[in-house]
Amino acid sequence: MRGHRFFAVKTMLFGAAAGALGMVGCKPLPPSKPASEWTPEEARGAQVYQRNCARCHYPTTTAGLHGPGLQAITKVKAMPSGAPPTDERLTAVIARGRGEMPATRLDDAEMQDLLAYLHSL
Numbered sequence: 260m261r262g263h264r265f266f267a268v269k270t271m272l273f274g275a276a277a278g279a280l281g282m283v284g285c286k287p288l289p290p291s292k293p294a295s296e297w298t299p300e301e302a303r304g305a306q307v308y309q310r311n312c313a314r315c316h317y318p319t320t321t322a323g324l325h326g327p328g329l330q331a332i333t334k335v336k337a338m339p340s341g342a343p344p345t346d347e348r349l350t351a352v353i354a355r356g357r358g359e360m361p362a363t364r365l366d367d368a369e370m371q372d373l374l375a376y377l378h379s380l
């Protein structure tokens with residue numbers, strides 16, 4: 260009986276802790292910004308994405324194509340590799356490639372637009 264109670268309390272504490280942490284890891288992904296609300300920068304970034312990324316990454320789901328789906332990629336705590344999705348890290352992955360992902364040559368303006376778009380996902 261005592262053991263059972265202890266377990267119940269632990270379960271409750273865990274639930275409270277998960278709630279307190281905002282359940283960063285397991286809540287449903289925040290929705291992407293609809294195309295109708297894109298800024299000009301995000302709209303240009305979407306074109307950069309279509310040209311350079313779309314053949315390997317779905318933007319609207321985390322399901323994989325050739326690489327992982329990128330929905331909410333900048334809103335998660337860690338990308339599939341475990342690295343945090345900072346602009347620096349994204350820029351490095353895009354510019355240098357990673358594993359099976361080829362490097363993509365973009366000028367600074369294209370990279371900024373693309374990052375803005377990735378933040379909208």
Ligand code: HEC
Pocket residue numbers: 308311312313314315316325326327329332338339340341342349352353357358359360361363
């Ligand atoms: C030829 C297919 C291909 C193209 C084109 C491609 N990727 Fe990838 N991408 C991959 C693969 C495969 C991985 C998984 C790499 C790994 O972790 O080994 C990946 C991983 C990633 C990751 C996750 C990195 C991490 O740290 O987990 C991001 C973000 C990403 N790609 C963004 C992009 C963007 C933005 C573009 C366009 C500029 C792009 N990719 C173009 C195949 C591709």
